[in-house]
Amino acid sequence: MEQYLSLFYGLSFLTAALAFAYAAYLYLWVKRQPLSNQKIIEVAALIKDGANTFMGREYKILAIFASVIAVLILLFLPSPIWNGDFVSNLSMALSYLAGTILSAIAGKIGILVASLSNGRSAEAAQKGIKPAFLIGFRGGAVMGLLVVGCSLFGVAAVLMIVGDASILLGFSFGASSLALFAKAGGGIFTKTADVSADLTGKVELGIPEDDPRNPAVIADNVGDNVGDVAGMGADLFDSNVAAMVSAIVIAQSLAGTGFDNISMIFCYSVLGLLSSIIGIATARIGKNGNPTRALNSSTYVTTAVYMILTAAATWLIPGFSWRIWAAATVGLLVGVIIGITTDYFTDDSKPIVKKVAHASQTGPAFTILSGVSYGFISALPAMVGIAISALAAYKICEPMGEGYAIFGISMAAVGMLSIVGMIISNDAYGPIVDNARGLAEMGELGEDTIRIADELDSAGNTVKAVTKGFSISAAGLTVISLLGAFMSEVNDALAASGKELLTGFDIMDPTVFFGVLIGAVVPAVFSAMLILGVDKNAQRMVAEIHRQFREIKGLREGDPDAKPEYDKCIDIATTGSLRELIPAGLMTILTTIVVGLIGGAKAVGGFLLGNIVSGLLLALFMSNAGGLWDNSKKYVEAGNEGGKGSEAHKAAVIGDTVGDPFKDTAGPSINTQITVVSLVASLLSGLFAVISLF
């Protein structure tokens, strides 16, 4: 029944090409903007080099890792090469590599344009908020367009060539393994540098943030880029691909039931990308406009355009179902609502941030306790939202026939992720203007310019909280549909070996329950390993900073001839982050395999559930608590509750330091951890279906 599929392959390539072309246009536009301040040029070059050092090293290790995995896939997946067919195994290995490479390219170019934009945005801030905003936003939009373009292109190309959705799981796993490196590795990098710079600079020496004497300051700026631009991009590339792939895997099992489901997935993704392009193109800010409002209104434009376009497509094309449109729309609307409620907990014009700031007057313990408490509560709306959207999507699509209910959930995930191009643009805007603020200070562009840069930066922080809530929720719905994909894969394997099929995962079955309990503790241990990794790595970097201040004469006093060795700090952050990341990543993958070998496919189903549930809870808690502490500190610094230098400020700074690895390392990496585990489970479903202790 997939009569329009070739048409939508074509449209996917076309839209991806359009996105690439528009990205290229924006890239060139950014590059054309003037940059003349020597100091800024110099520092921006250092940031760019630092980012390249990290990415180069990361990609080198990743290349080794990916090669090993590719060989393993070639040998064992989808079935051992000695009893399967060589072509399938080769296809899967190659699509795995394609997933890593496309994601890596998007990340690399995103970083490149971010490091072009930051200095130019800083210089443009001298002329006002309007040009500075546009440079920051368009720089971020390049990343957004590339990510969605690459994922649409990749999924369509792989499926068109191999024609089998199971092979696509390899592509998705490639995207995930890159995301794990980019997000968790980048998260450790950025917080190592941030924490070390703050501890030695602000606390020990009393010099301002972004002071060029501090050897960690460049690493700190690099960190913003590798963590938020490349990391978040890879994370959402991963979620977006996983959402499409799990929907396609489920749709494949629905073949011949009268609907053009796979065409519909591509059609909606194409329209999502088009809507994002329209949203990006219409982003505007007035001369004295509010940047937060500008970013949000582009998101609303994208959402509205998407809903209209998909409704039109559903109306025009015979094999499309209104029920599925409704499921996708529910997903999208819930995503937007979750973003808004996240904002309530982390925006400093709302009561929660003020309460935590007020609690800081009683001392740091109360900053922590109130932040932890509100962080826990903040998980409620998102969890309820995900629960309701999954239930609604399921119930909406259930009447379409067997298997459609779970397909409805996967389409809710596709719907939620349809505006991901816009979301990434907004998110990548953040580190660009954050860097711009630092550069404005280092380039001594004057107070007015710094004030404008500050305003842009603050909007970036607010929007970042929203996009984090969004990306966690999107991952949540995606992994629910991956759970469906896992079951469908397990049943294929069981059918192939003539065994009884699974009808579901019953929690009263103790192998399932066993899996649930183990799965639930994995995100907690994973987060702990990453946070301890930041801690260990920061100790190394602090020692290096102390060494430089001791050994480089005149550095502390600000002698212009005394140059700090920025690259040493970048080196420590790079090496350390990759070293700390690998055990955490291996732990999650090996646990999945061990659980599967002990309890079989049922235990893995439970494991995925436990992992999703506690992963979502902890990710929301940590991201929101971190954002809350960050903004409480800013609120105090703005002169409230005693202002800078007060006891409340000291307490708020401690809260912010605790929140840093929560919100930028552990919290957002959990998304990726969940997806990786879900994909490993699906890929190895054939193994778990056959071999297990119980």
Next chain:
Amino acid sequence: MEQYLSLFYGLSFLTAALAFAYAAYLYLWVKRQPLSNQKIIEVAALIKDGANTFMGREYKILAIFASVIAVLILLFLPSPIWNGDFVSNLSMALSYLAGTILSAIAGKIGILVASLSNGRSAEAAQKGIKPAFLIGFRGGAVMGLLVVGCSLFGVAAVLMIVGDASILLGFSFGASSLALFAKAGGGIFTKTADVSADLTGKVELGIPEDDPRNPAVIADNVGDNVGDVAGMGADLFDSNVAAMVSAIVIAQSLAGTGFDNISMIFCYSVLGLLSSIIGIATARIGKNGNPTRALNSSTYVTTAVYMILTAAATWLIPGFSWRIWAAATVGLLVGVIIGITTDYFTDDSKPIVKKVAHASQTGPAFTILSGVSYGFISALPAMVGIAISALAAYKICEPMGEGYAIFGISMAAVGMLSIVGMIISNDAYGPIVDNARGLAEMGELGEDTIRIADELDSAGNTVKAVTKGFSISAAGLTVISLLGAFMSEVNDALAASGKELLTGFDIMDPTVFFGVLIGAVVPAVFSAMLILGVDKNAQRMVAEIHRQFREIKGLREGDPDAKPEYDKCIDIATTGSLRELIPAGLMTILTTIVVGLIGGAKAVGGFLLGNIVSGLLLALFMSNAGGLWDNSKKYVEAGNEGGKGSEAHKAAVIGDTVGDPFKDTAGPSINTQITVVSLVASLLSGLFAVISLF
């Protein structure tokens, strides 16, 4: 086939009577010990009065609450009075009341003997560690014996009279609702007082802990008793009853399958109590002995005796099965192992505490980050232990026939809780010797005595961490079996209304999944509400302390005529704790009902699972992180990492303050929250089976 049941009813009553008699003996023994120091007598009386004030107020509110619930039960449960039979409803309402009353009596007497023991233990410490230890331990043992005696007596009496296990759920719910008040209310009380006393005394005025000038000092000592003696006692009474009741409910559905299952439950519980009596009676310490070792060795004695006695009973009595014995033994051994691994994370002679203390040198943010990380990791062994014991018990009993697998899990819970008499004794020992330490200081008994009291107190802290791990795990296994009881109740209701029975709860069913997500977030929100409650309440008390220091002349200077108004502080802690507790309790119960009305029994099954899984994770995390921070602070105070007054010490104190409500308010209350929700679900199963939106 329950041919021995009447025998075991008789033995249950007899053993309970023996426990009561032994408790009475120990009570009188403690009372006979000398107490002559006037200052100690005076302060001990204040503590006793304070505890009575709290318990009186608490029980008054509880009486109103319990009456309302009893009336609701009378009207609606097990089925609405207009279509059910009056006798069943009356029986359930009365057994509900019996559950609350028995738990309340045990708590009340426990507090009474604790307040007799503390001063006597302090005075005995002048003669050495041996007599002081024995008084502390025997005082605690009274509580242990009473709790287990009351639960065994209550369950046997209710079942013998009504003959229907479903009615027993009412008894268990009575125990749970009391536990919610005692544990969560007591937890808020104790931490309000502790935090306020520390903040005003140690931090603001620089006077030592337990300084009698501080108006909060008596409230602080009262808090130890109401939180740990009455609260922990009620908590374990609740778990113990719930474990027995859920096992009986499941066993009832296995009637006629050839085994004397209900007799076996009572037999094992009788032998557990006997073993605890033997363990308590043999508790000894040498003249210069180590109190931690003495406490642990009694636990091991109890465990060994229990295993031997139950093996003998299983061998002798024809209707008993070795498989079930094995399941109970697995539960017990895993409980002990979990206790030992918890100790690894919180004992200051082990590496983790030292690492957190070392991290404190870098500042409070690192105290928090490392504590949070190790707290997360510490959940791993317990979660794996619970998972394995549930799986093992299930697999061991599965060959016995349908329904036996889940019965195996419930017997693992019964086995784990069999030594609960010993566990409570050890736990109640803690606050007694903690108080004794304070009294030794206030009574100016000299440095040697204080050193001995310190040693006893430190053993109390170590053992407390272990018993917390144990009680959380026991609650974990219990609620798994409650999940089984819930399904069995739902199916009774479905069968009665002629509907199709449930075969399980499939996580691929979105109503189940919906429940899982909502259930998972409830413990997080519940904890947050309790922590914020402590925060709000402490602010009130700090204001009161400030008022007293301002208005009572000579108080600050230590003028002997200036008496602080201790009762005002006790009043604030009491009123506030009950006021903060009620919304949290209602939130959990109402959420359960709303989920049930939206998604029906399936959603509730999922809800319970989510609740159990995230509840266990958070309870373990918070209890262990709190214990870890507490002991890190003590480790620094013992002269390490800079010792008292150093920056590391300041950081460690902040960690300890954060950890206080974690480990003494939120963490251990989650147990009770889970049990309450599970019982509400079982009680309302008839409703959920019939009415729901989806």
